[in-house]
Amino acid sequence: MILIKLAYKSLLNRRGSAFLTLFTIAISVMLLLSIERVRVDAKSSFSNTISGTDLIVGARTGDIQLLLSSVFRIGHANNGVSWQSYQYIKQQRGVAWTIPLSLGDSHKGQAVLGTTLDYFTHYKYGKKQPLNFSQGAAFSHLNEVVIGSEIANKLNYQLGDKVVISHGMGNTSFHHHDDNPFTVVGILKATGTPVDKTLHIPLAAIELIHGGGHSAESEHDHDHDHDHDHDHDHDHDHDQHEDLTGEPKQITAFLMGFDSPLYTLQVRRNINQYKPEALLAIMPGVTLRELWEMLSIVEKILLLFSSIVVLVSLLGMLTTLLASLNQRRRELAILRSVGARPWHLFSLISIESLLITLLGCLLGCGLFYTLMSVTAGLLQSHGGISVTINMLSHYELMLIGAIMAAGFIVGLIPATRAYFYSLADGMSIKI
Amino acid sequence: MITLNNVLFKWHKQQAKPTLSIQTLKIADGEHVFLHGPSGSGKSTLLSLLAGINIADSGSIKLLNTNLTALSNRKRDVFRSDHIGYIFQNFNLLPYLSPLENVMLGCQFSKNRQRKALQQSASLEQEATRLLNALGLTNEHHQQSVADLSIGQQQRVAAARAFIGSPELIIADEPTSALDANNRTAFIELLFAQANIAGSTLVFVSHDTSLQSLFNRTISLTALTEQAA
Structure with missing residues (x-):
């Protein structure tokens, strides 16, 4: 519990860079979810163009x-x-x-x-x-x-x-x-x-x-x-x-x-x-499916691009955490002096990256719903895509889960470095 | 309380002369020891050995009858958090925690110290408040940002953090170097008072020999090293 509190307060202390990182993740989550939602709804709108005709x-x-x-x-x-x-x-x-x-x-x-x-x-x-x-x-x-x-x-x-x-x-x-x-x-x-x-x-x-x-x-x-x-x-x-x-x-x-x-x-x-x-x-249903199959390469490219955006944002988080780590060796040493073990510091940095990813995902979901609400009319009138604004689907939740997991894995890199810093620096303040 | 025998430490193995060489050093329970020596005499090295951060290349270091050199890294970490309070020269408070939270942090990683703190007060917060007040930091400062505190106030917070949970050993690494003479004496007296209440042994390190008269024992690190040579 103390580690979560420390991670939260430490992030708040570095809110400028933390928010930028979080915002980058949020934008990428919003993009990924929007592309996925538009893809599904476009498919659904497409398949629903005609029904009841044999x-x-x-x-x-x-x-x-x-x-x-x-x-x-x-x-x-x-x-x-x-x-x-x-x-x-x-x-x-x-x-x-x-x-x-x-x-x-x-x-x-x-x-x-x-x-x-x-x-x-x-x-x-x-x-x-x-x-x-x-x-x-x-x-x-x-x-x-x-x-x-x-x-x-x-x-x-x-x-x-x-x-x-x-x-x-x-x-x-x-x-x-x-x-x-x-x-x-x-x-x-x-x-x-x-x-x-x-x-x-x-x-x-x-x-x-x-x-x-x-x-x-x-x-x-x-x-x-x-x-x-x-x-x-x-x-x-x-x-x-x-x-x-x-x-x-x-x-x-x-x-x-x-x-x-x-x-x-x-x-x-x-x-x-x-x-x-x-x-x-x-049979229109069968041919509609065949036609969509032909267009599936487009949806794959869209998904690929949004995945790359997510990856870039996570790498941005990695860069920020690694860059801040050197400046935080004093903080790590202080924690060591009050009894924190190296694995505590490892956990602290992991929790921080997880918190950034979690908050980024939550903000991303908020931005996603805002974007969908704002553009639903536009998509309907210009693209003929009827966008449904409802709860996240199982697949969309899985995507967010995957981003969280990726964020956690990326966070392990600075966490491991913090672990070894703490072993090398001990309680002596190096900077 | 502390027993060092034939302790030899080198930062690098290829060093011809050891950084620290102590034949014998004994510090009894409850002593207020003034440890002095010029810059580069190995004061910080000795403190890192006492805190269990580094291990002597040879010899033994016993604290509370526990041989630190025989403990694993993990056990040394636990031992440190349970039994040692540390006051840094620059206080090293976490800027994103309030003075009260900084003090409570001193026992967050040790169940042993939490238990002792809770024997003194009903909650950790109350105990942190009690210590801050005892060290002269009034309630109005307990929740404000540590960056807004004066040097003297920050020093009191750092001391309270070391004392929470009544650790058996308090190591103070030149904590008064930024203070004027009057404030230095006042602060040391506060430290003594708290150490007496907690029953802690105090090892105070400084190169300022004018302070030694305040302590009941003075150890010159230079003399110790020469004795070993």
Whole structure:
């Protein structure tokens, strides 16, 4: 007990250098925990981008390419799925629901998704959470749009605002469908998924803005094959039942849910062997895991860097303790004169390093929680990572335990030196 | 109390002349001994041998009928903390402890001295307070930083630290060198009073021979060494 008290008071006496050492350790602990937490939450956010969907079906490309284009809106599918194939597969036994997805247009660099009302009913993310509206409701007319939360925040859109869709992706599209402005009728609650960055319009509207019967047609010089003659008038009163799905020639992909998981593998096999068209059906959970595996090198590099930061901070502690030891030979000699044995001095220095590491870890945890609280919103809005601020996980506690153990081991070096100093110096004050 | 026989000590084996050579030295229980000698005569070496920090190359050193040279390092450490109180020339108080804590530190590493201290007072803190007051340091100074104490006050704290737990032997290594003549005498009288109460033997080392009249025995280290030669 007296050794702990002495170590504490001695550290307090050298609080300037001790605090700097402690702070260095705290920063490294904060970094390590933050990287670990963001890694886990990024993985979780990533895996939770889509849930409850049994299959994603698109033109035959690669599993990951299909996932990226249909769920993450990254890249674009070279081919689509014909409407006939979609209709055929949709009617297979065991199919509970399907959501057609039509991508390719954008608004100010954000993806525009043509889909049906089933999207708002069956699309799930996270732990099978459905999409919810923070304002308004799903579209009920062809010229209505439902926007993700991030679009609403970033572009400051309110219900009733007019939105013009551009052809193609990116911010620099030269083709704006100016004649077909969409009215914002719904804003979705934040999901932390690409849904937040998507504008949702009726599937039929996609065909409509690219299709015939509109003044827009003359402005479109891109070569669309419009065999779907759509006679549509925007000034017309839409209160009557309106076909929001239409009959597009093809769609980018579609999501499927089954009555029972037992159908998944069978239907998947059938789709992959579907003769009339080269299609690919993927199980999103499996492909998400494969995609994450590809990114695992990044998480390993992050962990490596944060471990190096911890190591450097511990070496900083070692340097401080060793540097102060020579100045403390008088203190060690005084303790020897009052009866402290060499092992007492060894323990004293070990306790000091342990105290610095412990306090560094505690301060690091405090800084970690502060950082997480401050940046949670930022991570959600900019990185789509929903950070959970809860108790330290078992693994995070293990990391802290490892830092404590490393701190103790590093502390043994000056402790051993103090032991031998005390043997050599005895009670004579050398400095 | 202390018996030295044919003690020979060299700091380096290749030394031609030993640093310390004492044929016989006996100090009885309760004696207040003034040990003097010029610089380099081996005063500090003798003290380190008496404290069991160093071991004589030959001969025997007995304290309280225990042969220090026969004890292991660990046992010598325990023996020192149990039976010897040490007052340094520069007092060597720990700057991060209060005067009271510095005094209590004197018996923190010895159960034997803690037990003796608790026979005197109800707690170690009370005993430290009692000693500080007896040595002339009033309560108002007991909790303040030792760095804020005067030299004379620091000296009293150092003395109280040596006396706590009533060790049988008090070694004082030139503790009055920084004081003027009046304060020196007053301090030595306080030391004697405490040594008498504790029943401790006092070995006071100094090169200032003007102090020897205050002690009941004076030993010249030079004479001792010449006698051995």
